[in-house]
Amino acid sequence: MNIPVEYYLWLSLALFCIGVLGVLYRRNAIIIFMCIELMLNAVNVLLVAFSTYLNDVDGQVFVFFIMAVAAAEVAVGLAILIMMYRNTRTTDIDILNRLKW
Amino acid sequence: MVVFSKSPVHSVLYLIITFFCIGGHYVLLNAQFLAVVHIIVYAGAIMVLFLYVLMLLNLNRESEPHKSTVMKVAAVICGGLIMVLLVGSLRGTEQMMITQSTDIGMVKTLGKVMFTDFLLPFEITSILLLAAMVGAVMIGKK
Secondary structure, eight states, X not given: OOOOHXXXXXXXXXXXXXXXXXHHHOOBHHHHHHHHHHHHHHHHHHHHHHHHHTTOSHHHXXXXXXXXXXXXXXXXXXXXXXXXXXXXXXXXXXXXXXXXO | OTTTOSSHHHHHHHXXXXXXXXXXXXXXXXXXXXXXXXXXXXXXXXXXXXXXXXXXXXXXXXXXXXXXXXXXXXXXXXXXXXXXXHHHHHTXXXXXXXXXXXXXXXXXXXXXXXXXXXXXXHHHHHHHHHHHHHHHHHHHOO
């Protein structure tokens, strides 16, 4: 089984660009969180691909740590979102602009 | 589909499908441990959390906010430009075909490395998760 590593490069590039597009395109804060997850996963795929092709374990350990950090980030972020929803009754990021100035 | 579906619940379901596909790619890359952890953490924990929050906030298609057309076009153009930039910078990569060994992604090798070379980051990760848990509970409390 020999898949060229560039294919994984293009796959993770496409995933990352979809994530960036989603962050720019949508206004719902929850979907923006999901797109951030998508970008993190694009990086994870690339790390696993390179660590497999270079026969190096460190990449996979890094992916494990990235997953832990992503889980923590999602927990705290969703808690903040629920808090904001309680105060403003919306998850629209154009209304949640009180930190702007 | 995650980006363009109108209902947030459909977005979450498409994202779960995407995560299962990524898990399949991990299996293909001989990273069995990471594949299992990925499925458990993402499909099992994070997406359930997202679904819970969506149900809790009762968001649906009608209440979904939308940007103006100009902003959407600008977003698509910016995303496309980033894609063009990355494609252009990665076009000159050379072929790298190394035959894979089979034991790199197994629990045994990965655990050995994780508990010898990466012992301190591993413990710090546990503290981070504890801090995130306490923080989420504190924020979510009234």
